[in-house]
Amino acid sequence: MKRHHQVTIIDIARKLGISKSTVSRALTNNPNVNPDTRKAVLEMAKTLDYQPNMLALSLIKSETRMLGVIIPDIQKPFFAAIVSGIQHAVGRMGYRTIIAQSDESPQIEKENIQALMLSRVDGFLICHTRDTRNFDQIKMLYQKGFPLVSFARICQELPIPKVVEDDFNGLYTTTQHLIERGRRRIALLAGPKHLQASKLRYQGYTTALRQNGIAFDQELVAHTRFLTENVEAAVDRWLALSEPPDAICTIYDAGAIQVLQLLKKRGIQIPKDIAVAGFGNDPATGLVEPGLTTFEQRPYEIGLLAGKHMLDILKKRFTDTPPEITISEGKLVVRGST
Amino acid sequence: MKRHHQVTIIDIARKLGISKSTVSRALTNNPNVNPDTRKAVLEMAKTLDYQPNMLALSLIKSETRMLGVIIPDIQKPFFAAIVSGIQHAVGRMGYRTIIAQSDESPQIEKENIQALMLSRVDGFLICHTRDTRNFDQIKMLYQKGFPLVSFARICQELPIPKVVEDDFNGLYTTTQHLIERGRRRIALLAGPKHLQASKLRYQGYTTALRQNGIAFDQELVAHTRFLTENVEAAVDRWLALSEPPDAICTIYDAGAIQVLQLLKKRGIQIPKDIAVAGFGNDPATGLVEPGLTTFEQRPYEIGLLAGKHMLDILKKRFTDTPPEITISEGKLVVRGST
DNA sequence: AATTTTATTGGGAACATTCCCACAACCGTT
DNA sequence: AACGGTTGTGGGAATGTTCCCAATAAAATT
Numbered sequence: 001m002k003r004h005h006q007v008t009i010i011d012i013a014r015k016l017g018i019s020k021s022t023v024s025r026a027l028t029n030n031p032n033v034n035p036d037t038r039k040a041v042l043e044m045a046k047t048l049d050y051q052p053n054m055l056a057l058s059l060i061k062s063e064t065r066m067l068g069v070i071i072p073d074i075q076k077p078f079f080a081a082i083v084s085g086i087q088h089a090v091g092r093m094g095y096r097t098i099i100a101q102s103d104e105s106p107q108i109e110k111e112n113i114q115a116l117m118l119s120r121v122d123g124f125l126i127c128h129t130r131d132t133r134n135f136d137q138i139k140m141l142y143q144k145g146f147p148l149v150s151f152a153r154i155c156q157e158l159p160i161p162k163v164v165e166d167d168f169n170g171l172y173t174t175t176q177h178l179i180e181r182g183r184r185r186i187a188l189l190a191g192p193k194h195l196q197a198s199k200l201r202y203q204g205y206t207t208a209l210r211q212n213g214i215a216f217d218q219e220l221v222a223h224t225r226f227l228t229e230n231v232e233a234a235v236d237r238w239l240a241l242s243e244p245p246d247a248i249c250t251i252y253d254a255g256a257i258q259v260l261q262l263l264k265k266r267g268i269q270i271p272k273d274i275a276v277a278g279f280g281n282d283p284a285t286g287l288v289e290p291g292l293t294t295f296e297q298r299p300y301e302i303g304l305l306a307g308k309h310m311l312d313i314l315k316k317r318f319t320d321t322p323p324e325i326t327i328s329e330g331k332l333v334v335r336g337s338t
Numbered sequence: 339m340k341r342h343h344q345v346t347i348i349d350i351a352r353k354l355g356i357s358k359s360t361v362s363r364a365l366t367n368n369p370n371v372n373p374d375t376r377k378a379v380l381e382m383a384k385t386l387d388y389q390p391n392m393l394a395l396s397l398i399k400s401e402t403r404m405l406g407v408i409i410p411d412i413q414k415p416f417f418a419a420i421v422s423g424i425q426h427a428v429g430r431m432g433y434r435t436i437i438a439q440s441d442e443s444p445q446i447e448k449e450n451i452q453a454l455m456l457s458r459v460d461g462f463l464i465c466h467t468r469d470t471r472n473f474d475q476i477k478m479l480y481q482k483g484f485p486l487v488s489f490a491r492i493c494q495e496l497p498i499p500k501v502v503e504d505d506f507n508g509l510y511t512t513t514q515h516l517i518e519r520g521r522r523r524i525a526l527l528a529g530p531k532h533l534q535a536s537k538l539r540y541q542g543y544t545t546a547l548r549q550n551g552i553a554f555d556q557e558l559v560a561h562t563r564f565l566t567e568n569v570e571a572a573v574d575r576w577l578a579l580s581e582p583p584d585a586i587c588t589i590y591d592a593g594a595i596q597v598l599q600l601l602k603k604r605g606i607q608i609p610k611d612i613a614v615a616g617f618g619n620d621p622a623t624g625l626v627e628p629g630l631t632t633f634e635q636r637p638y639e640i641g642l643l644a645g646k647h648m649l650d651i652l653k654k655r656f657t658d659t660p661p662e663i664t665i666s667e668g669k670l671v672v673r674g675s676t
Numbered sequence: 677a678a679t680t681t682t683a684t685t686g687g688g689a690a691c692a693t694t695c696c697c698a699c700a701a702c703c704g705t706t
Numbered sequence: 707a708a709c710g711g712t713t714g715t716g717g718g719a720a721t722g723t724t725c726c727c728a729a730t731a732a733a734a735t736t
Binding site for chain 2: 006051052053054058059062064065066073074075077080081083084087094096097099100101116117118120257283284287288289300
Binding site: 356357358359360363370371372375394396397398399400 | 713714715716717718720721722723
């Protein structure tokens with residue numbers, strides 16, 4: 001009887017004078033146990049305050065019921081909401097999530113995945129960093145048949161379940177809306193060229209212009225890395241044009257909010273002189289003045305969907321049917337800025 | 339040679355014709371190994387793509403290097419920042435965090451702790467729900483000597499490390515500031531009476547009033563459960579007073595923002611008619627108009643501190659010295675609303 | 677009465693690793 | 707030549723659980 005010894009099924013067995021096999025059966029609702037024996041075991045387990053050791057179980061089953069969630073930054077409301085959705089989706093099935101932040105560093109992303117693999121998580125839900133271009137690591141995991149779900153910033157080359165925002169439609173709708181408001185010189189604050197989401201939103205913008213017979217002007221597009229410096233430079237450049245824009249469309253809300261504030265600081269009237277629109281419907285978009293017109297995304301729903309996809313994989317439901325890209329639909333929220 | 343068999347040290351041992359003990363030693367940097375043997379083992383480990391099984395290690399050591407983090411809601415920027423701080427603090431020492439949201443439900447909080455105990459986390463960092471009043475469960479853990487750190491919404495009765503916001507000082511400073519601005523009828527939007535943080539902020543407010551010879555008026559204090567209904571009711575009540583307040587002080591930013599918007603909707607000039615102040619310096623407080631004067635908190639720092647406390651406990655540093663309450667200091671951020 | 681079935685139980689392997697103990701072999705010292 | 711010490715290695719227990727395979731006894735069938 002050691003001092004710092006945790007209570008095990010062997011302790012229960014000894015106390016009752018039976019074998020650990022029987023105790024195990026009683027505790028796991030195995031039918032091959034005498035009801036009286038089971039009752040005795042259950043009672044003894046309670047009096048000894050027995051806590052099953054999941055570690056031992058995990059070792060046997062090679063299953064930890066833990067999922068790795070890789071995101072760039074939990075402090076961004078978008079990712080926080082996704083995490084919440086994932087947790088609520090998988091929590092019901094007894095899965096726990098280990099959140100790891102990459103801080104937008106591909107290197108840290110890699111290290112996190114590696115570390116969580118060592119911790120033997122049962123699967124990964126991944127949103128890559130802004131700068132991730134090398135997907136070798138996750139491809140290796142895919143080849144090993146490891147459960148993977150990708151969201152928001154996805155790796156297109158891999159046939160795994162993906163959940164994305166309503167990228168094309170979002171910018172198509174927003175641009176269309178600005179055109180309907182009579183705008184003709186619509187600038188676009190875009191993202192990194194290599195990001196799939198960024199590309200699609202860009203295409204939504206150009207498609208809307210084309211369908212309305214508005215000439216595309218390269219000067220009105222600014223590619224950013226989502227950094228504040230980039231936004232400031234873009235606005236400066238646009239305002240210095242001989243024919244400045246009458247609307248600025250952005251592919252992310254934080255950028256739109258910054259644009260809004262920069263314009264206001266220069267005494268530009270919104271939306272009279274320049275209309276501004278965002279993407280995402282971040283909580284903050286309803287608080288600035290004027291309120292920001294933005295294409296609503298439901299990150300919580302994205303998380304829910306991603307979590308459900310993961311559960312499907314873990315249940316090995318559709319190993320045959322090819323995984324699909326799920327688009328979480330959104331809708332335009334019109335506010336004062338347009 | 340089974341098919342879906344993971345590579346173990348025994349595989350390495352067999353391939354090299356040595357014992358698993360030697361392989362283990364080589365891999366764990368144990369000095370009692372022939373350098374040549376070590377080299378051979380390391381090479382073979384690489385060629386076989388050996389991944390150590392932390393589960394087995396955890397089982398032996400009864401240590402998972404996982405920490406449970408219990409928070410009410412990851413979508414609140416405050417908690418998201420704390421989580422980020424905790425992760426960055428403990429991540430350096432190889433600890434991972436399992437985040438569990440209680441959704442402000444004491445029941446779910448309890449279940450989460452229970453579930454994470456079964457997962458054998460090495461410790462808990464807890465922020466209780468708004469409504470947690472029964473601390474029996476966490477007290478049990480304390481009695482077992484389980485590593486605990488409490489933050490933001492703490493359990494005072496337990497002598498464990500705690501990290502809290504600058505509660506008293508925050509409301510003292512803010513109230514003082516309003517008085518200096520010439521306000522005399524300062525209302526307080528408070529929180530639940532049983533919460534320690536709520537109490538201290540309340541005391542900060544009353545102390546500032548008393549020191550300035552301003553009579554305390556019970557009618558100007560409204561206790562909320564941080565719900566939007568509560569805020570609306572309070573504002574309604576205050577505006578209906580024969581002598582309405584000339585300033586409204588709140589103990590949380592979300593409430594202050596709501597107050598701001600309610601007042602604006604009624605055409606009340608801010609700060610001319612009524613000044614408004616918040617607590618926390620949430621990202622949103624800089625975006626509303628007028629900008630919200632608020633007492634800055636650094637939730638990221640709170641997380642860092644809480645994480646460091648946990649590391650100290652895990653290293654069993656001060657088992658002798660009694661744990662202290664750490665106050666994360668803040669400062670007043672004055673904006674247009676006062 | 678002999679045989680088969682059923683219900684209940686126990687023993688031990690397996691999961692992957694560390695760590696303690698023992699056993700060589702070799703070295704230098706008396 | 708005998709002894710003590712070092713260096714490297716192997717064997718086996720231990721961690722806590724499940725699960726398979728017997729083994730027993732009782733019950734049911736032939």
